[in-house]
Amino acid sequence: MLLEHLGLAALGLLTACIGAVGGLGGAVILVPILVFTGKSITEAAPLGLVSVAAGSLAAGAFQLREHTVNHRLGVTTETAATLGALTGALVSGVVSEALLKWVLGLVAISTAVVGGRRKGVRNLPDPALGPDDVGEEPGALAGAYPLRAAVVPYRARHLGAGLGMMGVAGLVAGLAGTSGGFLKTPAMSEVMRVPVKVAAATTTFTVGITSAAALIVLAVQGRISPVPAAAVALGSLIGAQVGAQLQGRLSPPLVRRSLSAALVVIGLVLIVTA
Amino acid sequence: MSATTHRTERGSPGDDQVAGYLQAAAGLAAALALAALVLPGAAGRAAAWAMVATLIAVPFLRVAWLAVRWAHPPDWRFFAAAVGLLALPAVGALVAALT
Numbered sequence: 001m002l003l004e005h006l007g008l009a010a011l012g013l014l015t016a017c018i019g020a021v022g023g024l025g026g027a028v029i030l031v032p033i034l035v036f037t038g039k040s041i042t043e044a045a046p047l048g049l050v051s052v053a054a055g056s057l058a059a060g061a062f063q064l065r066e067h068t069v070n071h072r073l074g075v076t077t078e079t080a081a082t083l084g085a086l087t088g089a090l091v092s093g094v095v096s097e098a099l100l101k102w103v104l105g106l107v108a109i110s111t112a113v114v115g116g117r118r119k120g121v122r123n124l125p126d127p128a129l130g131p132d133d134v135g136e137e138p139g140a141l142a143g144a145y146p147l148r149a150a151v152v153p154y155r156a157r158h159l160g161a162g163l164g165m166m167g168v169a170g171l172v173a174g175l176a177g178t179s180g181g182f183l184k185t186p187a188m189s190e191v192m193r194v195p196v197k198v199a200a201a202t203t204t205f206t207v208g209i210t211s212a213a214a215l216i217v218l219a220v221q222g223r224i225s226p227v228p229a230a231a232v233a234l235g236s237l238i239g240a241q242v243g244a245q246l247q248g249r250l251s252p253p254l255v256r257r258s259l260s261a262a263l264v265v266i267g268l269v270l271i272v273t274a
Numbered sequence: 275m276s277a278t279t280h281r282t283e284r285g286s287p288g289d290d291q292v293a294g295y296l297q298a299a300a301g302l303a304a305a306l307a308l309a310a311l312v313l314p315g316a317a318g319r320a321a322a323w324a325m326v327a328t329l330i331a332v333p334f335l336r337v338a339w340l341a342v343r344w345a346h347p348p349d350w351r352f353f354a355a356a357v358g359l360l361a362l363p364a365v366g367a368l369v370a371a372l373t
Contacts, residue, residue, distance in 0.1 A: 009311070
């Protein structure tokens with residue numbers, strides 16, 4: 001039993017670290033590995049959500065101090081995502097294992113595609129803005145964030161389409177126990193035209209809410225094994241912080257491409273075995 | 275968006291303070307998780323549930339703090355979104371308990 005818990009902690013650490021480095025979230029790697037090693041998806045999904053919540057908590061302080069989180073954008077989009085997550089968590093107990101494997105397999109492959117194709121900075125710095133202009137714009141889904149010595153203004157667009165994608169991301173999170181962050185960050189960045197750094201930091205904030213909402217439902221349904229959850233959380237809390245530190249040192253495109261290749265393999269195996 | 279029309283909250287007030295609280299919460303969750311693995315039997319399970327409760331509570335406390343922040347000075351649209359977001363998990367828990 002102790003060895004199993006140590007193994008879960010190590011797995012949580014490793015996947016949260018890799019997920020933080022690659023910007024994909026650790027649960028999308030953790031849950032398929034747990035399924036490979038013999039856990040059912042209904043057992044693995046709560047552990048994935050615990051990993052997401054722990055990773056979000058671990059990264060929260062760092063990103064708040066960076067002033068890259070847009071809380072107004074996060075709360076607005078999260079209403080759709082939480083609704084989706086609650087629906088997913090409620091129906092996940094009655095959905096067949098084969099269907100969940102299909103969902104998880106497609107999630108892994110989608111993550112691979114999105115992660116491998118992620119683009120860089122779209123919004124350009126405004127030389128007229130200074131450090132005092134960094135922050136959120138009251139009453140709007142807009143703001144400005146610091147990028148090295150410059151300040152970059154931005155304004156979210158296509159709110160309806162963005163909310164739709166957030167709902168789907170939440171549904172996947174509740175159903176398969178992943179963060180849905182692989183859908184949320186591109187939705188904010190590519191659909192809503194928010195800078196990728198703000199999108200990633202805001203997503204890290206929102207996946208904590210999505211996973212917490214889904215965990216409430218799973219706790220009420222008696223589907224959380226507390227001690228294994230603690231093992232995963234301990235590893236994820238450490239791994240997410242290590243990953244955040246490593247992110248600045250490694251080449252993100254290289255890491256994302258390697259992760260994408262691994263996720264494609266995992267996804268295909270899950271779909272074949274479903 | 276030009277500089278003349280740009281109007282921000284200047285560093286998002288309270289962010290640094292909340293960052294400190296988040297760091298403390300992460301430390302607490304890690305300590306509880308460790309206790310859950312080390313302590314035997316019921317004590318270990320109690321520590322594990324406390325850790326899960328911490329992970330669940332912190333994001334919603336952060337949203338509650340945002341709701342308070344957007345009430346003074348008023349930013350009613352986002353205040354309503356934050357309050358709605360806080361209500362959703364309660365509805366979900368109720369539905370889960372009833373089904």
